[in-house]
Amino acid sequence: MTAVSSLATAAYAESHAGELNLYSSRHYDTDERLYSDFTDLTGITINRIEANADELIARLEAEGMNSPADVLLTVDTSRLVRAKNAGVLQSVDSDMLEARVPENLQDADNQWYGFSQRARIIYYDKAEVDNPPLTYLDLADPTYEGQVCIRSSTNTYNQTLLASIIENHGEEAATAWAQGVVNNFARDPQGGDTDQLRGIVSGECDIAVSNTYYFARAIRRDVDGLSAEDRENIGWIFPAQSAEGTHMNLSGGGVTAHAPNRENAILFLEYLTSDQAQQYFSAGNDEYPAVAGVGLAPSVAAMGMFRPDAVNLTDVAENLPTAQRIFNQVGWE
Numbered sequence: 001m002t003a004v005s006s007l008a009t010a011a012y013a014e015s016h017a018g019e020l021n022l023y024s025s026r027h028y029d030t031d032e033r034l035y036s037d038f039t040d041l042t043g044i045t046i047n048r049i050e051a052n053a054d055e056l057i058a059r060l061e062a063e064g065m066n067s068p069a070d071v072l073l074t075v076d077t078s079r080l081v082r083a084k085n086a087g088v089l090q091s092v093d094s095d096m097l098e099a100r101v102p103e104n105l106q107d108a109d110n111q112w113y114g115f116s117q118r119a120r121i122i123y124y125d126k127a128e129v130d131n132p133p134l135t136y137l138d139l140a141d142p143t144y145e146g147q148v149c150i151r152s153s154t155n156t157y158n159q160t161l162l163a164s165i166i167e168n169h170g171e172e173a174a175t176a177w178a179q180g181v182v183n184n185f186a187r188d189p190q191g192g193d194t195d196q197l198r199g200i201v202s203g204e205c206d207i208a209v210s211n212t213y214y215f216a217r218a219i220r221r222d223v224d225g226l227s228a229e230d231r232e233n234i235g236w237i238f239p240a241q242s243a244e245g246t247h248m249n250l251s252g253g254g255v256t257a258h259a260p261n262r263e264n265a266i267l268f269l270e271y272l273t274s275d276q277a278q279q280y281f282s283a284g285n286d287e288y289p290a291v292a293g294v295g296l297a298p299s300v301a302a303m304g305m306f307r308p309d310a311v312n313l314t315d316v317a318e319n320l321p322t323a324q325r326i327f328n329q330v331g332w333e
Helices: 003-007 010-016 031-042 053-066 077-085 095-100 156-169 171-183 193-202 212-220 262-272 275-285 313-317 320-330
Strands: 019-024 045-050 071-075 113-125 207-211 234-237 248-255
Touching: 019 053, 019 262, 031 045, 031 262, 031 275, 053 071, 053 077, 071 077, 071 262, 077 156, 077 248, 077 313, 095 262, 113 193, 113 212, 113 262, 113 275, 156 171, 156 207, 156 313, 156 320, 171 320, 193 207, 193 212, 193 234, 207 212, 248 262, 262 275
Parallel strands: 019 045, 019 071
Antiparallel strands: 071 248, 113 207, 113 234, 113 248
16 A cells, blocks of 8 residues: 555545644745645645755754744755754654665654655766766776866765765775865866756866756756757766665655644655655656655656665765865865
8 A cells, every 4th residue: 555545535634634834945846746735635734934954954943842843854864864963853653654765765763764866976078078987986087187077065965975985985985085076176166066067068077976857857848058959968977886886865854853743744754655746756856766666757767777876874974074074174165
């Protein structure tokens, strides 16, 4: 039985109608279907506050026991761990969450769960790069000096990527990697993931690192600077296919520490694991479902098949302070 089929009963809606207060740093219009369908299924009204993750975590800390929030949704493992360490989440007991969310995509203490993923991959100019890097470690090869565009060290995607490299290869190798990538910068880190891709189009970069959903989005709809003609000369690599596998970023959430509507909050998280909701994550925002067996949107499928890194994200999260220290040490601003 899927999460949706267990929810979609008139008896449930009648007995559980109420509200859910959601704090979310997801800012995608397509998520509206997630919320409206949950309300249709359960009769529970969702009240939303949207802001960036740091603001929401700070707000939850300031509100303390008086917080109206029931659920926090955010993007990237580093932010989920930040929320846990700030004491603004609580452990939950849900057989459905345990069964539907892979073990490596959930917190060891059941305080947060992943609901969608993005692969962090390597893109390259097909006209300029004959032998593109096949692994993350290859990005540090002196062969690529002056060619690599990547975001700043303050970016959560890069923080978690480096933390995963520490977990998979050790601190010494991770430090050497970070220093090598700095040596290979085509420019000082700037802009978002889409800007790294635009750097290939403009000729400023020959190689870039970006999450898949930025490129898949351009396949699905118009994105300035990434037209079909612009993308024609961009190739991509899912790194480390003969090693640990491709690093995945996580979008997830948890029940807040003082949730006034705790039962509804758990139900909402369970709903996010349903096939229906998982398909929205892929079709609406070009992400990979966290739940196995859910079909991909055409824009996502067009990127190709690959083997993801199965490293446990709870273990990766423990390396985040070390990752930031390494970034500072090598001068990756």
